[in-house]
Amino acid sequence: xxxxxxxxxxxxxxxxxxxxxxxxxxxxxxxxxxxxxxxxxxxxxxxxxxxxxxxxxxxxxxxxxxxxxxxxxxxxxxxxxxxxxxxxxxxxxxxxxxxxxxxxxxxxxxxxxxxxxxxxxxxxxxxxxxxxxxxxxxxxxxxxxxxxxxxxxxxxxxxxxxxxxxxxxxxxxxxxxxxxxxxxxxxxxxxxxxxxxxxxxxxxxxxxxxxxxxxxxxxxxxxxxxxxxxxxxxxxxxxxxxxxxxxxxxxxxxxxxxxxxxxxxxxxxxxxxxxxxxxxxxxxxxxxxx
Amino acid sequence: xxxxxxxxxxxxxxxxxxxxxxxxxxxxxxxxxxxxxxxxxxxxxxxxxxxxxxxxxxxxxxxxxxxxxxxxxxxxxxxxxxxxxxxxxxxxxxxxxxxxxxxxxxxxxxxxxxxxxxxxxxxxxxxxxxxxxxxxxxxxxxxxxxxxxxxxxxxxxxxxxxxxxxxxxxxxxxxxxxxxxxxxxxxxxxxxxxxxxxxxxxxxxxxxxxxxxxxxxxxxxxxxxxxxxxxxxxxxxxxxxxxxxxxxxxxxxxxxxxxxxxxxxxxxxxxxxxxxxxxxxxxxxxxxxxxxx
Amino acid sequence: xxxxxxxxxxxxxxxxxxxxxxxxxxxxxxxxxxxxxxxxxxxxxxxxxxxxxxxxxxxxxxxxxxxxxxxxxxxxxxxxxxxxxxxxxxxxxxxxxxxxxxxxxxxxxxxxxxxxxxxxxxxxxxxxxxxxxxxxxxxxxxxxxxxxxxxxxxxxxxxxxxxxxxxxxxxxxxxxxxxxxxxxxxxxxxxxxxxxxxxxxxxxxxxxxxxxxxxxxxxxxxxxxxxxxxxxxxxxxxxxxxxxxxxxxxxxxxxxxxxxxxxxxxxxxxxxxxxxxxxxxxxxxxxxxxxxxxxxxxxxxxxxxxxxxxxxxxxxxxxxxxxxxxxxxxxxxxxxxxxxxxxxxxxxxxxxxxxxxxxxxxxxxxxxxxxxxxxxxxxxxxxxxxxxxxxxxxxxxxxxxxxxxxxxxxxx
Numbered sequence: 001x002x003x004x005x006x007x008x009x010x011x012x013x014x015x016x017x018x019x020x021x022x023x024x025x026x027x028x029x030x031x032x033x034x035x036x037x038x039x040x041x042x043x044x045x046x047x048x049x050x051x052x053x054x055x056x057x058x059x060x061x062x063x064x065x066x067x068x069x070x071x072x073x074x075x076x077x078x079x080x081x082x083x084x085x086x087x088x089x090x091x092x093x094x095x096x097x098x099x100x101x102x103x104x105x106x107x108x109x110x111x112x113x114x115x116x117x118x119x120x121x122x123x124x125x126x127x128x129x130x131x132x133x134x135x136x137x138x139x140x141x142x143x144x145x146x147x148x149x150x151x152x153x154x155x156x157x158x159x160x161x162x163x164x165x166x167x168x169x170x171x172x173x174x175x176x177x178x179x180x181x182x183x184x185x186x187x188x189x190x191x192x193x194x195x196x197x198x199x200x201x202x203x204x205x206x207x208x209x210x211x212x213x214x215x216x217x218x219x220x221x222x223x224x225x226x227x228x229x230x231x232x233x234x235x236x237x238x239x240x241x242x243x244x245x246x247x248x249x250x251x252x253x254x255x256x257x258x259x260x261x262x263x264x265x266x267x268x269x270x271x272x273x274x275x276x277x278x279x280x281x282x283x284x285x286x287x288x289x290x
Numbered sequence: 291x292x293x294x295x296x297x298x299x300x301x302x303x304x305x306x307x308x309x310x311x312x313x314x315x316x317x318x319x320x321x322x323x324x325x326x327x328x329x330x331x332x333x334x335x336x337x338x339x340x341x342x343x344x345x346x347x348x349x350x351x352x353x354x355x356x357x358x359x360x361x362x363x364x365x366x367x368x369x370x371x372x373x374x375x376x377x378x379x380x381x382x383x384x385x386x387x388x389x390x391x392x393x394x395x396x397x398x399x400x401x402x403x404x405x406x407x408x409x410x411x412x413x414x415x416x417x418x419x420x421x422x423x424x425x426x427x428x429x430x431x432x433x434x435x436x437x438x439x440x441x442x443x444x445x446x447x448x449x450x451x452x453x454x455x456x457x458x459x460x461x462x463x464x465x466x467x468x469x470x471x472x473x474x475x476x477x478x479x480x481x482x483x484x485x486x487x488x489x490x491x492x493x494x495x496x497x498x499x500x501x502x503x504x505x506x507x508x509x510x511x512x513x514x515x516x517x518x519x520x521x522x523x524x525x526x527x528x529x530x531x532x533x534x535x536x537x538x539x540x541x542x543x544x545x546x547x548x549x550x551x552x553x554x555x556x557x558x559x560x561x562x563x564x565x566x567x568x569x570x571x572x573x574x575x576x577x578x579x580x581x582x583x
Numbered sequence: 584x585x586x587x588x589x590x591x592x593x594x595x596x597x598x599x600x601x602x603x604x605x606x607x608x609x610x611x612x613x614x615x616x617x618x619x620x621x622x623x624x625x626x627x628x629x630x631x632x633x634x635x636x637x638x639x640x641x642x643x644x645x646x647x648x649x650x651x652x653x654x655x656x657x658x659x660x661x662x663x664x665x666x667x668x669x670x671x672x673x674x675x676x677x678x679x680x681x682x683x684x685x686x687x688x689x690x691x692x693x694x695x696x697x698x699x700x701x702x703x704x705x706x707x708x709x710x711x712x713x714x715x716x717x718x719x720x721x722x723x724x725x726x727x728x729x730x731x732x733x734x735x736x737x738x739x740x741x742x743x744x745x746x747x748x749x750x751x752x753x754x755x756x757x758x759x760x761x762x763x764x765x766x767x768x769x770x771x772x773x774x775x776x777x778x779x780x781x782x783x784x785x786x787x788x789x790x791x792x793x794x795x796x797x798x799x800x801x802x803x804x805x806x807x808x809x810x811x812x813x814x815x816x817x818x819x820x821x822x823x824x825x826x827x828x829x830x831x832x833x834x835x836x837x838x839x840x841x842x843x844x845x846x847x848x849x850x851x852x853x854x855x856x857x858x859x860x861x862x863x864x865x866x867x868x869x870x871x872x873x874x875x876x877x878x879x880x881x882x883x884x885x886x887x888x889x890x891x892x893x894x895x896x897x898x899x900x901x902x903x904x905x906x907x908x909x910x911x912x913x914x915x916x917x918x919x920x921x922x923x924x925x926x927x928x929x930x931x932x933x934x935x936x937x938x939x940x941x942x943x944x945x946x947x948x949x950x951x952x953x954x955x956x957x958x959x960x961x962x963x964x965x966x967x968x969x970x971x972x973x974x975x976x977x978x979x980x981x982x983x984x985x986x987x988x989x990x991x992x993x994x995x
Contacts, residue, residue: 025385032382033399036463040406042425043414055423097311105308108301124308127316129572131520133541134561135319137326137554142319144659147666161315164308193300222407224523225541229549232648232656234618240409244527245649247413252837254417261410268405276398279405283464284471332964334661334681354968354993421826444769444829446978533769533828534980535971549655551964 040265047071047258054254070255071263074246078256080263082235083242087221090155090238094220095213097160102167102212103205107197109168110175111183121172127165132158133225143230150233158230159220167212170285174208175201211282214275221268239264320565326558333552345559355547357560360531360538361567367454367539368518368571375458376510379465384495386466387473397470401463408460412527415456419443419528443529446536453528453537457521465510472503508579515575516568540564609898611905612668613645613890616653622852622922623722623913630912634905641905654678654963661687667893669902670909675709675718675889676955677962682891683712689892691716694903701911706886706926709955718889719910722923725884725953726777727851727943732863734762734845743867745879750870754822757845765817766844767977768835769828772970773958775977777849779814780883780957781869786810788876789952796960802990806873808983811976813872818979828978851884851943855921858939866942880951886926887959965994 046054047070048063058064074080108114109121139158143149178201186196224240231237237245246260272279327346330339349357382400386393403411418425419442427439442452476499484494500507522541525531531538531546540560548557617627624647631643646668648656657673660666664687673679673688682688695707695716702720710718730743738756754764768774784792787806794800795807817823824844827835832849839847840860847853848869857864871877890906890913892899911927918925921937924944933941958966972990975981981989 022390025390029382029385029396032378032462033396035459036399036403039411039414039418040402042418043410046417056428059425059428097307101307101311104304104306108304112297112301112304114298114301120305124312127312129516129568130316130320131516131541131564131568133520133522133544134323134565135316136544137548137558137561138319138322139315140548141322141554141659144666145663149656157311158315161311164311168308193297193304197304218405222409222523224407224409224526225545229545229655232653233646234649240407240523243407243409243413247416248831248833251831251833254423257413257417261413265406265410268407269402272398272402272405276394276401280397280401280467283401283404283467333655333658334685336662354971354989419829421829441826441829444826446980532974534975534978546967549651551967552655552658553964 040269043258043265044262046254047262048255049258050255051253054258067255070259073256074259074263078242078246078250078260079234080242080246080260083237083239084263086152086236086242087239090152090159091217091220093152093156094159094163095216097156098163098167098216099209099212101160102164102171103202103208104197105164106168106171106175107201110172111180111196111201112193121168124165124168127162128169132162132223136226136229139226140229150231150236152236154230155220155223155227155238158226159216159223163212163216163219166215170212170215170282171205171208173285174205174211178204210278211285214279214282218268320562323558323561323565326555327562329555331553331555331558333554341555345556346563349556349559349563355543355556356535356538357540357543357563359535360540360543363450363537364519364521364539366450367457367521368515370454370458371461371514371518372511375462376465376507376514379462379510380469380500380507382462382466383469383473384499386470387476387499388491397467401467403460403462404464404467406460408523409527411456411460412524415452415524416443416528419452444533446533449529449533449536453525456528457524460524461514461517465514468506468510469503472506473499476502504579508575511579512572512575515571519564519567519571540567608640608642609901610642610644611670611896611898611902613643613670613672613909614653614657614668615645615647615672616650617672618647618649621647622855622920623917626913626916626920626922629916630909633912634908637908638905641901643905643909658963661685664893664895667895669896669898670890670892670906673718673889673891674959675720675885675887676959677966678959679710679718679889679891680712681962683715683717687894688717689894689896689899689903691719691892691903691906694900694907698907698911701930702907702927709885709887709959710889710891718891719906720886720926721888721890721910721913722852722917723884723886723888723926723947724851724923725882725943725947725950726781726848726869726956727854727946728781728867728869729839729847729849729853729857730865730867731839731842731845732865734842738762738845743865745867745870747870747872753845754817754820758821762845763824763843764822764845766824766830766835766838766847767827768830768832769974769977770831772974772977773956774832774835774849775973776957776970777883779811779973779976780954781848782814782872783807783810784881784883784954785869785877786813786872788873789881789954791876792954796954796957798961798994802987802994804987806876808987810872811983811986814976815979815982818977851940852923854939854943855937858921858937864939866939866946868946878951880946880949881954882947882950882952883954883956885953885955887956888923968993 042060045063048066048068049058050067053064105124109117143154148154182200183196186200191199222240224244227238227241228244231241243260243264247257250257326337328340328342329337330341331337349355386396421427421441421444426442430436430438440448442448480498481494484498489497520541521539525537525539525542526545529537531542540563544557544560547553547560615627617623631645635641635643657671661682667687673682679688692715706720706723707716707718710716710720728743734757735741735753738753738760740753740756744750744753757764767778786809787804791800791804791806795802795804824838836847836849836853838844840857842862854866868879868882871879890910892902892906896902914925914927915931917923918929918940919935921940924940924947957969961969969990972981972986976986
């Protein structure tokens with residue numbers, strides 16, 4: 001409807017004007033698009049080149065020989081696949097914990113009636129402003145006392161806690177969309193609070209799983225500081241720490257580093273290609289309601 | 291639904307996992323950090339040397355720690371974010387919000403850098419800035435601008451700027467996305483009415499759209515400022531605070547206090563200052579936006 | 584999705600619960616920094632295999648950690664000594680000193696006795712506190728001046744300059760021939776100390792420098808300011824690759840090996856690598872600056888890599904004996920591989936030792952005084968303050984006076 005209106009609106013003269021400025025606008029938009037993409041393009045091309053090409057013969061062009069061996073080197077000697085698997089394990093566990101905890105908490109905060117739930121909600125929202133770094137010393141000391149440094153839990157637990165506030169925030173939005181009549185109907189059918197939660201709320205919260213999951217995934221997939229400090233064992237390192245360590249080892253051989261960087265990036269980009277709307281929505285959902 | 295003891299217990303049970311995580315990993319550690327910050331505590335030694343606020347005094351006065359400089363750097367980053375990154379994001383969002391062809395493609399491309407791990411971006415820009423083979427210097431040389439080449443991350447004058455560019459670059463797309471969502475939320479009737487009244491595009495932007503998306507701008511400003519105060523990853527990868535502390539920010543300072551100098555007490559002091567600053571700025575910005583209303 | 588998550592969680596549980604079932608063997612645990620990418624890794628593997636073959640009833644369970652994170656890990660284990668392994672790698676000087684101070688390191692005086700004829704007592708001095716020995720030295724290293732003789736030849740030099748006048752003349756000739764004399768990694772400040780410390784030592788003498796590092800003398804020493812000025816003069820004359828400021832050590836080393844710099848001054852642990860590289864390389868020491876106070880044979884370095892034994896070990900005497908035997912083995916294979924010089928007197932065939940390594944060994948044998956690396960001699964906090972000042976010197980952000988006054992103010 002609005003499209004049709006728009007087509008009718010501009011007069012001929014205005015249409016001409018629009019075209020001139022349109023070109024400028026497009027030029028600007030395309031320029032920024034190039035600036036956004038170029039480093040990634042460069043990374044992927046140099047991940048397939050040898051040093052001679054990267055360093056002078058062919059700096060920005062497509063590779064001449066397509067050195068896939070850079071990738072096998074990064075995977076085998078650089079242990080990229082171990083880091084990869086670790087990141088997946090950490091992300092999956094973090095997402096699972098965040099989902100369970102934030103579903104349950106949101107249910108108590110929005111569907112159950114009790115005194116002080118508004119205050120409790122505000123309390124949880126404090127987590128949005130608290131910098132993750134602030135708790136590093138006490139967590140480090142505690143983990144070290146429990147002999148949990150360099151285990152998956154050393155990062156899974158903090159990541160879950162730090163994703164929790166956003167999880168609750170996003171879930172609050174989704175849970176608010178579920179009609180209260182459903183609760184009452186289920187209650188009349190003899191369901192208790194747990195029954196309503198499991199039979200009515202959880203099945204209807206599947207869109208929230210994706211949104212919270214994506215947000216949490218990106219948080220823990222990319223996090224460096226905690227992983228760097230809490231994990232020193234090569235077998236447990238996550239991708240960011242692994243990539244950082246690998247770049248330290250191959251400082252002078254750029255091809256394998258490029259391959260490692262690309263390996264850490266491509267899966268996210270692939271997922272993004274298929275789920276771009278979803279991913280963007282999860283970021284918007286988090287911020288706009290905050 | 292009745293308010294029985296069972297009901298109350300259920301409420302508690304539903305909150306329990308979140309409370310354990312939240313209090314155990316966020317709230318309790320902050321209290322512990324605040325407590326540690328009153329001690330001269332070195333790794334491996336018992337926590338016995340209570341020194342009151344001496345850590346705070348040293349933090350703000352010691353030239354060799356250079357906290358004020360680090361704080362200044364992150365505030366400068368915050369300023370640049372608010373006055374360069376956000377306007378650029380707003381400009382892109384306003385243009386994309388006008389239903390132009392290819393809008394989704396542009397949106398997706400602009401947002402892409404946000405998804406890439408900061409370590410990857412850092413390593414990538416490290417290569418771009420490499421003094422000998424880096425893209426930047428190679429490009430300058432091939433353009434005949436040999437004299438413009440610099441050791442970007444190695445000289446005091448350029449390092450800070452060189453660190454800021456990727457940080458600003460990466461998150462333009464994020465703010466753009468938020469603002470774009472806001473622009474899309476403006477009721478089309480408002481736009482059309484203004485257009486019919488003969489408003490130009492920039493007038494519509496200025497008097498209709500921007501006031502309408504103010505809550506989102508507030509969120510963006512808060513994120514940009516607190517994000518700048520917290521910035522760590524990219525600077526850690528690019529320079530780790532060097533050369534000569536030119537690019538030090540509070541987080542890198544904290545990490546070096548903790549894990550290079552083994553001063554847990556002082557590290558905790560910086561952590562506490564970070565929390566205070568983040569909350570203070572979030573509050574200030576919220577107030578500033580309210581005032582304007 | 585749910586099943587997948589459940590499976591994953593189960594897998595994590597299993598992974599984190601795998602435990603080693605004890606058999607009749609006595610197990611000794613050990614932590615070190617010989618990760619798979621470390622040059623010393625093969626030496627550890629061989630030494631441990633040799634030890635286990637000689638003692639079939641003992642099993643060594645060892646783990647290697649990345650250098651920087653290891654420092655934190657081992658330090659925090661100090662406050663919880665039960666988490667320490669029986670034997671742990673440490674650096675001599677102030678680092679091990681903290682352990683000795685807290686009583687978490689076991690005194691090795693008794694265990695040392697049977698090994699006294701193979702391990703000269705002087706090698707233990709960096710790991711001795713209050714007259715007691717707390718560490719078993721492995722290899723030792725000194726700061727070495729590596730020279731690319733092919734590049735020197737291009738500037739008309741057929742030997743490594745032995746005096747400062749010659750060195751200046753040589754560098755000027757190199758610069759004139761378009762060759763960068765030195766490479767130094769500004770991104771890693773310890774690399775800068777590899778240049779600055781020898782210059783200071785050769786200006787004020789090793790005894791004076793030792794006192795300064797040990798906190799017995801003030802930093803406020805005119806000689807140190809002069810040394811800093813000399814170093815900065817070399818920088819300002821273009822003797823150093825300006826790009827070095829933004830590079831890490833590996834990059835600088837690779838540049839040197841690739842023939843980009845005529846000299847590279849760094850630890851002798853690089854000998855093996857430089858020896859195996861293509862080209863004609865020699866090793867030497869930095870020349871004397873002030874002949875009244877210093878001699879050519881004074882070096883920076885010493886035994887720093889050390890094994891220590893936890894006083895909380897359940898088999899503390901056995902662990903102490905094992906530490907000595909392992910230390911001897913690691914030293915043996917590390918020396919043969921060229922990753923360090925022997926702290927132990929070799930009792931094996933050394934004809935296979937690489938040429939550059941044995942050259943440096945000769946320099947050490949003839950050394951006329953030693954000063955341990957400054958950042959090893961000092962404990963973490965002052966060491967990092969010191970490194971801060973050193974990096975400012977390299978960037979010419981402060982001059983000699985600023986260096987000595989600043990350090991004197993901040994450290995004493």
